[in-house]
Amino acid sequence: MYLIWERAEVLRERLKKTENKTGGGSGAGADKRVGTVGAGVGADKRVGTVGAGAEADKRVGTVGAVGVGAAAERDAGGARVSLATMQRAPSYLRYLKGADAASGYVSSVEIAEFLGLNDMVVKKDLNLICPRGGKPRMGFAVDKLTAAIESFLGYDNATDAVLVGAGRLGRTLLCYEGFAGYGLNIVAAFDSASPPAGTEAGGKRIFGVDKLDGLVKRMRIRLGIITTPKDSAQSVCDGLVAAGVKAIWNFAPTNLKVPDGVALKNEDMAASLAVLSDMLKRTSDGR
Numbered sequence: 001m002y003l004i005w006e007r008a009e010v011l012r013e014r015l016k017k018t019e020n021k022t023g024g025g026s027g028a029g030a031d032k033r034v035g036t037v038g039a040g041v042g043a044d045k046r047v048g049t050v051g052a053g054a055e056a057d058k059r060v061g062t063v064g065a066v067g068v069g070a071a072a073e074r075d076a077g078g079a080r081v082s083l084a085t086m087q088r089a090p091s092y093l094r095y096l097k098g099a100d101a102a103s104g105y106v107s108s109v110e111i112a113e114f115l116g117l118n119d120m121v122v123k124k125d126l127n128l129i130c131p132r133g134g135k136p137r138m139g140f141a142v143d144k145l146t147a148a149i150e151s152f153l154g155y156d157n158a159t160d161a162v163l164v165g166a167g168r169l170g171r172t173l174l175c176y177e178g179f180a181g182y183g184l185n186i187v188a189a190f191d192s193a194s195p196p197a198g199t200e201a202g203g204k205r206i207f208g209v210d211k212l213d214g215l216v217k218r219m220r221i222r223l224g225i226i227t228t229p230k231d232s233a234q235s236v237c238d239g240l241v242a243a244g245v246k247a248i249w250n251f252a253p254t255n256l257k258v259p260d261g262v263a264l265k266n267e268d269m270a271a272s273l274a275v276l277s278d279m280l281k282r283t284s285d286g287r
Contacts, residue, residue: 085125086153090182091115092126093149096142107139155183161249162221164236165228166191166206169251173227175202186225188215192232209236216243223247230254 095111108126112119126133126140130148134140150156163170166189173179174189186204194208207215215221224240226233226248233252240248247263250256258264 081128085128088117088122088125089129089149089153092122093146093153093155096146096149099142103138104142105135105139106142106145108134110139153183155181159183159223160185160187160219160221161223161225162187162212162216162240162245163189163204163225163227164191164209164212164240165189165226165252166193166195166201167227170225170227171201173225173251174204174206177202184223187219187221192228209239212239213243216240216245221245223249225249225251226256227251 092111092115095114096106099106099110108123109119111117111126112122115122126145129152130140130145133144133148161184163173163186166174170189170191174186179186189201189204189206190209190212191206192209194210195206199206216224221243222245224237224245224247226236226240228236230253233250233254234256237248237250237256237258241258241262246261248256248258248265250264250266253268253270255266256264
């Protein structure tokens with residue numbers, strides 16, 4: 001589920017950029033489709049991880065992210081931060097939360113070695129996320145760096161979402177407890193099958209899809225997750241947008257169309273599997 005955290009953060013960032021947009025384009029590389037292949041965050045020597053951006057393209061077994069261009073950046077403390085940095089940040093946070101740092105400090109070199117990244121890339125990332133946070137010959141205070149990364153990623157500001165399509169995949173996402181720790185709160189789910197009153201999955205209520213519009217408007221939900229069959233995905237997407245949703249996370253096996261001002265992230269599992277198969281082949285061939 002690690003790539004799920006990472007992809008959720010990409011969509012959260014697209015939502016922020018959409019809401020903060022005051023007019024004009026974001027650049028050719030920063031369109032509303034953030035890509036259909038998961039972007040890796042540095043563990044690219046492990047089979048199944050896909051590299052992100054120019055900084056990753058020289059590492060063993062990496063493949064550039066689809067649809068993520070050089071213009072896909074954000075601001076952090078007045079500095080421009082690339083989307084690749086944002087995509088690596090969750091892995092830094094995971095390391096910090098699992099680190100046994102007796103001194104209370106951690107260096108960029110330690111993190112880089114554990115994740116299989118270039119230490120200069122990690123140092124640059126951390127200095128952007130936590131300016132003036134590091135001390136010579138000591139590194140970064142673990143508690144301060146952890147708080148800085150959580151703030152940078154928006155994990156201290158939960159985003160409410162609804163899910164449409166309470167089949168096997170939908171229910172799996174509803175039951176995934178890790179979202180709460182990463183600032184994503186699925187408040188309810190909806191399904192065309194009109195489940196009996198009181199139906200739940202993972203402690204989340206499942207309603208008939210006829211209740212969707214009213215709940216989204218009443219709770220001012222900004223993010224919608226689609227896990228329906230492909231034939232109904234576009235109509236569901238249209239309904240979410242009409243209700244006021246500003247970001248769509250699509251797991252249906254189809255490319256959706258959204259109007260300007262709405263962020264869209266398509267998850268293409270077939271494309272991810274193709275990348276993984278190619279990496280496996282390269283590993284088996286010794287390349």
